[in-house]
Amino acid sequence: MDTTADPAHALLDLRRQGRLAAGYPGVRALLAEADPARTAHAGRILAGLDPAEVLAAHPGTPVLTVAVLGHGTVAPLIAPLTGELARHGLLLRPYRGDFDSWVFELSDPGSPLYAADPDLTLCLLDPAVVFDEVPLPWRPEDAARVLDGKVELITALAARFAASARGVLVLNTIPLPRRWTHQLVDHQSRARLGALWREANARLLRLGEENPSVVVLDLDPLLAEGVPVTDARLDVYAKAHLSEPLLAAYAREAGHLARHLAGLTRKVLVLDLDQTLWGGILGDDGPEGVEAGGTPRGEAFRGFQRVVKQLGSQGVLLAAVSKNDPEPVLAVLRDHPEMTLREADFVRVTADWLPKPAGITDLAEALNLGTSGFVFVDDSPYERGLVRRELPEVAVVALDEEPALHVERLLSDGWFDVRRLTGEDRERAALYRGEVARSDFLQGFDSLAEYLDELGVEVRLRPLAAEELPRVSQLTLRTNQFNLTTRRLQPAEVAAFAAAEGSGVLTVRSADRFGDNGLVGAVFLSREGEALRIDNFLLSCRVFSRGIEQAVLSAVLGLAAGTGLRAVTGHYRPGPRNGTVKDLLPRYGFAPADDPAAANGGLAFRHDLATELPPPGHLRLDAELAGLLEGHPA
Secondary structure (H helix, E strand, O other), X not given: OOOOOOHHHHHHHHHHOOOOOOOHHHHHHHOOOOOHHHHHHHHHHHOOOOHHHHHHHOOOOOEEEEEEEEOOOOHHHHHHHHHHHHHOOOEEEEXXXXXXXXXXXXXXXXXHHHHHOOOEEEEEOOOHHHHOOOOOOOOHHHHHHHHHHHHHHHHHHHHHHHXXXXXXXXXXXXOOOHHHHOOOOOHHHHHHHHHHHHHHHHHHHHHHHHOOOEEEEOOHHHHHOOOOOOOHHHHHHHOOOOOHHHHHHHHHHHHHHHHHHOOOOOOEEEEOOEOOOEEOOHHHHOHHHOXXXXXXXXXXXXXXXXXXXXXXXXXXXXXXXXXXXXXXXXXXXXXXXXXXOOHHHOOEEEEEOOOHHHHHHHHHHHXXXXXXXXXXXXXXXXXXXXXXXXXOOOEEEEOXXXXXXXXXXXXXXXXXXXXXXXXXXXXXXXHHHHHHHHHHHHOOOOOHHHHHHHHOOEEEEEEOOHHHHHHHHHHHHHOOOOEOOOOOOOHXXXXXXXXXOOEEEEEEEEEEOOEEEEEEEEEEEEEEOOEEEEEEXXXXXXXXXXOHHHHHHHHHHHHHHHOOOOEEEEEEOOOOOOHHHOOHHHHOOOEEEOOHHHOOOOEEEEEOOOOOOOOOOOOEEEEOOOOOOOOOOO
C-alpha cells in the first residue's frame, strides 16, 4: 500500500461509484497507516454514510454509539472520530449535543443524551469553560476560583452519569494557552496561574481513579508534540475552542478507547530481530556485530528494547519471529552483554527460515489465541507486505532503517491500551508461557484424553467478590471467542448485575500441573420465573478444550435443581468471532427454544433438568454457590 497517498481519494472514488457502504470493510486497511490529519479528511467523507446502509450490506459490523458534548462547537470532532473508528473496523453512530448543553445533558437523566444510550460519551473541556466566566480585570486567584467551581461541577456530573448511564464518560485536562497566561505581565503571576491550573487538572485526572465510569484523557502529551491548542479565528468566529489538529489527535486517543470497548484490544507483540530489536544482521555480522547499546545507534535499539520490556511487564505477550538459525539467536538473547530483553521475556522465540506468516500462525495455535489479537513489527517492507496479504487481521507496524523512530512508531497506535490493569494482566506472560508448555506437553500423548488425565485440571467456582470486578469486566471487554452473547460491560455494570435481586455472577478459576491460571471465566445468571437464565458465559481462550465449560454447566444445572427451579435457559448471540460457542449449549443437553431475546440471528436454548450433566472425570471441581442469586453487592 502506498502510505504517502491520501486515502480520501480512494473513498471519493467509492462514493462516486455508489459503493462506499458496500466497501466499508476495506476502509480499515485503507486507513491503517494514515496519520490523524488524513484520517480526519477521510472521516469527512465517511461521516456522510448512513450507518443503517452499512449494516444492511454488512450486518456483523461492530457499531458504537458515541455522544459528543461540550461548552463550544463540537461538530468538528465528528469527522475525525468517524475516521478513527473506521480505522479499527468500527462504525460510528454519533449523538451530537447542542451548543453549550453539556451541563444540562449530563445533569438530567431524562435528557436526550441518556435516551441515546451511548457506549462512549465525550465531554470536551476547553479553556473557554473557565475564562468565559472570569471577571475583568482578573488575577490568578480569580481564574482559580472559577476553575475550582468547574472541577466540583464536573465531579458531580460524573457521579450523576455513573448512576444513570451504562457507558463510559470521557473527560480531558483543560489546556492553558499562552493567550491567557501572557495577559499577566509579571512572571510571578504567570507561575501562580500555572500552578493553580495544574493542580485543578490533577484533580480531574484523579477522577478516573475515583469513578469507574470515567476516563480522563491527558492532553499535555499531545500538546508537547507541538499540536496547537486553538485556531484563533475558529475560536472567535465559530466558538470552536480547540483546534482541528488537536481534535484529530484527541479523536485518535478516543478511537483507541473505542477499540478497547469493542473488545478489539491486541494481546501479542510479535517482533522481528535483525534491524528491529537489535542493529546488524546476526547471520552476516555475528554476535559481535549486534548493536544493542554502547554506540549511538546501539543506544537507539536499547531504548526500543526497554519500551518493549515495559509493555511486556503490563501483560502484553512478547514473541520473536526471525529468519535466522535458532542457536545463534538464543545465544545472543542469553549471553550478549548489551541485551535488555532476554529469552525469558518472550513467550516464544521462533528462529527458522519459514515464511513469517507461518511462524505467527504456529504461535497463535500454541497460545490458543486468534491472530486478530496480534501486532507484527518488522523493518522489512517485504515481510510486512507478506503478513498483510496472508494474515490481514494482524496489525502491522512499519519500521525503517532509523532506529531512533522505532519507539514512536510502535506506540503511535495504542494497540494494547486498556482502561486499567488487573493483577492477571501483570502475570499474563507467565500464564501464557505455561500455555506454551502445555502445548508442548500435549505432543507427548497419543490422545487428548490421555493428556487431560495427566494435566490435573482443577476448577474453582465462587460468587463474584468486589476485588474481582475489574477482571470480570475485562473478560467481557476482551474475550471474543468463548463469549456466548458478546455483551461488553464496564465494572459498574457488572456490579449492578451482581447486586440485583435474583441475579449473580459466578467466577471461574482454574489450575493444573503447570500452575495457577487465575480467573479465567465468568457466568452471569438470573432467576426468571421458574427458570435460571444464563445471561452470558465467558471463558478465556487460554483454557479451551479442557472440560472446564462442562464442569461449569454441570454446577449451574445443579444450582438450578437444588433451588427448586424447573429449567435453565440461555441464548447465543452471534458476533464477529464467537462462532466457536454457537453449539455450546446443545452440546451439553440444551434443546432449541423460543425466546425474543435471541432475535437478530441469535439462538435460544432450554435444559429441563430431566437429566444430569456430570463434570468430566479428569478434573476436580470445587463449587461453592451458596447465596449466589441473593443479589448481594460484590
